[in-house]
Amino acid sequence: MSSVGQYVDDFEDKIRRYTGTASAIATVNGTAALSAALYLAGVGRNDLVLTQALTFVATCNALYHLGAEPVFIDISATSLGLCPHAMARWLDEHAERMENGCIHKKTGKIIRAAVPMHTFGHPVELDDILSVCEKWGITLIEDAAESLGSFYKSRHTGTIGEYGVFSFNGNKVITTGGGGMILCQSTTAGARAKHITTTAKVPHPYEFFHDEPGFNSRMPNLNAALGCGQVEYLDQFLQQKRTLALRYAEFFHGSTFQFVKEPPYARSNYWLNAVICENKEAQKAFISQMNEAHVMVRPVWKLMPRLPMFAQAMHDDLTQSIAMEARLVNLPSSASELFS
CATH class of the missing domain: 3.90.1150.10 (Aspartate Aminotransferase, domain 1)
Structure with missing residues (x-):
């Protein structure tokens, strides 16, 4: 019944191996996973984040609670997700690349990240979006909440951006009741994601020392046990x-x-x-x-x-x-x- 346990580790490992990512960190829900991923990418107060207007509200709630502001870009008729061509046009008109990052010309705010959402499980045009992000120095974070089991070309969704996130809500392909997952490109990033989502507690036999503000976002062991069973199907x-x-x-x-x-x-x-x-x-x-x-x-x-x-x-x-x-x-x- 604890918030830690072997089933959490097992569930993370099963999703890591299934998706082919370097590291997978379980969280209490998909919104918590996205909030932590945005935080890990450096998104904070007054930053701008490019995303789509056609999405579930959780995508934008995660931005709101970090103090960041969404910029809504049109979708592609092919994927129903963020359109790379519309994204490139908006950046060409409204942004400039500076030494300190991608800057919105009118407000001077940093455009920190782009968050495409794989609408209804259909992958967005990730190569083109990634190309735009690299040109402008923007971090790509995939809202893959709806897309477990979806592949862009030969790669699983959520594994191409710097971070990706899943949801295991009761209406998803598999469920843990509630639940989410952060996918990371490296084991180092995964270790930091685990640290941040478990209240940033420094390991110690008995003392409670936390070295930075953290999230209490860990998935309970009981939910992870359900997830382990669901993965089999x-x-x-x-x-x-x-x-x-x-x-x-x-x-x-x-x-x-x-x-x-x-x-x-x-x-x-x-x-x-x-x-x-x-x-x-x-x-x-x-x-x-x-x-x-x-x-x-x-x-x-x-x-x-x-x-x-x-x-x-x-x-x-x-x-x-x-x-x-x-x-x-x-x-x-x-x-x-x-x-x-």
């Missing part, structure tokens, strides 16, 4: 997800609805299935008809600048994001009954 769950997605794709083929498929460069986990409707009216009609038939479908999240706490944030024209908000509908995506 991960491949089966992913196959069930793919089977369901193929059935949806076949069902909607030839209709006025466009089923959202994995990008050509990726193998997605199809965590959350979606269709794109012809227009806003078609979206509203589809949602109404399905719910009247007791089939739970829903519109995609509201764009982050429409929420009161992010209404003043900087953003580009968000053309694709606005179009998807008006047309996209999420479908029931639990595959648990497929093979019962």
Whole structure:
């Protein structure tokens, strides 16, 4: 029942080996993992972080609680995640590369990081985003919360940025009840992530000495035990997800609805299935008809600048994001009954 134990180590090792990352550190939830990853990347008060407006609010909550500010960049029609071309255009217009980093010309604030989110488990165009980040001296942190089991080309999501994060919330491909994970590019970074997320306590047989402000973000051993059991079924769950997605794709083929498929460069986990409707009216009609038939479908999240706490944030024209908000509908995506 403790917050430390062998199951935590075992679960971290299983995810580390599955993803091919250097180090994996378990946390209490995905938001805690992202907050710690941002902190480890040096993100702090008044820094700017590039991310997407079409995302779950947790991406931006992690920024808010560190005192950083999101800059919302449009999404790609291919991935539904952060668009590298829109990101490059915004930086060319609004930023300059200085000795002390990438600076926003108007405010003088440092653009510290970029956080693409792999929407519904579909990987973003990571090579192009990484190229933009390297050109401008920006740290890439992957919000891979929804994408366990998704691969960009031959590499698992979350392993290409300086840090990546997963969520093991109850609605994810595998769950620990709650839970998250930080993926690190090196064992040194992993050791620091472990230190920071366990209250920054310096090891000692009996004394309590903490050498910097830390996070109390460790995953309890009980949750990790569940995760160890869930990992054994991960491949089966992913196959069930793919089977369901193929059935949806076949069902909607030839209709006025466009089923959202994995990008050509990726193998997605199809965590959350979606269709794109012809227009806003078609979206509203589809949602109404399905719910009247007791089939739970829903519109995609509201764009982050429409929420009161992010209404003043900087953003580009968000053309694709606005179009998807008006047309996209999420479908029931639990595959648990497929093979019962």
